[in-house]
Amino acid sequence: MSDSIIQLLLNGTWETLVMTFVSGFFGFVLGLPTGILLFLTRKGQILEQAVANRALSILVNIFRSIPFIILIVWMIPFTRGLVGTSIGVSAALVPLSIGAAPFIARLVENSLLGLPSGLIEAARALGATPLQIVYKVLLPEALPSLINAASITLITLVGYSAMGGAVGAGGLGQVGYQYGYIGYDAVTMNAVLILLVLLVFIIQHAGDALSKRFDHR
């Protein structure tokens, strides 16, 4: 493997990391509140609101049903408006974040549903406001499960960002696609695969360890 290829791989790894974590971050910025709202507006919950819940749920389902590779193309005008370009890492962040958000919202909703309902009841009985219930009860209690949701999301994003590489997003996906698929350079392609596998293992392992660290049940 020549120095230039190694440089390419290192650069690709860095870009993949940036895409994964930055879009994961923005995905949570959008997905976490959405997931909390999905939960709170459900029937029997503290902000029960059937119409809002239905509307939010439909919106989430629509975005979840668009295949990611199509979402990237479909969003090009919006991406261009937001970051000025539709090619490269920063352009990829936009559809990655939008693609991850509804996925995260459902994971968050699910995490919260897994909490014993008595916790909310006890907090209400102690005089907690809905906002206090969210940040003092729901989020801390669901933290181990939310960390698991984050590792699942980041791993999905590693895959999505590689997919994005095929349409000019950069990162390991693009290296693998250009040198491996188009140029048929088996060594480079396999090196990309190994790096992706490593990345996924590290995220999963770190996520598990972190989740366990915060789990006092």
Next chain:
Amino acid sequence: MIELQNVTKTFYQKDREVTALNSVSLRVPPGKIFGVIGTSGAGKSTLIRCVNLLEKPTSGQVIVDGKNLISLSASQLAQERRQIGMIFQHFNLLSSRTVFDNVAFPLELSGMPKAAVKEHVAELLQLVGLSEKANDYPASLSGGQKQRVAIARTLANNPKVLLCDEATSALDPATTRSILNLLKDINRRLNITILLITHQMEVVKSICDEVAVISNGQLIEQGTVGEIFANPKQELTRQFIASSLHIEIPSTYSERLSTTDAEGLHPLLQLELTGQSVNEPVLSEASRLFGINFKIISAQMDHAGDVNFGVMLIELSGNRDNYTAAINYFIGKHIKTQILGYV
């Protein structure tokens, strides 16, 4: 201190209307411990949740410490709930917080400064006897310890009223007793009015001043514990009282129990003493009067409010001709007497 006026709660389950509470009215005087007893599904959980409006009644008034809770806004209600403590069957502690932080939780909600929180929490843990567990997580505690933490947590707000939702139902008998003693202690020392719901007559008997029996969403009987044990009017009430007394014919007797009298057999009597029964040494009295010997086979006597009550199985022997007279004597003393058979 707590007053429910004609509280009705209806739920809708798949277009079917279910009446969980039907025009329930009760009044808990300040400083008293009031128990509501009922079987599961009778509506007692809904009842206690209506007191702090965790469930909003369909109609009726809920008045706690002179304030009508129904008319309050959401934020006023949250404020008012701090005056109304509540503990639960499953404790509902926050698993992500230590014992200390669980007790500090309500103080954080009301924005108490950190130093004051620390001092107050230490006092509360002292009160429930868990000072040395302050840094443990709830997962490492026993059921009784968890309930103590929950009690400390709910007392942090200095409530005037404490609601206990089946607080001892998940605990073993010894732990149940220690938690009940703690509740009684809190009631006396801090003068906190307690409303509890339970399906265990034991609980009512050991700490309540007044009791109401709930069935199908209605209070079918209420009064002081003494009155109810003395003179239960409803069959269900009698069953609850009976359930707190466990008495069985020993198998050596039940095997040879005959339904008809014969020479050489002795009658086996069951005597049920209620609050109406005359408080006299009836057995020795009857023994003297009728020349009959009584052998106590099994007995359980108890005390609730200021009333003695209980059940006894006794075997009669001696002067056969006076058996009927002795039985009539017991009946005359308001003891429910029943011939179970002959042994």
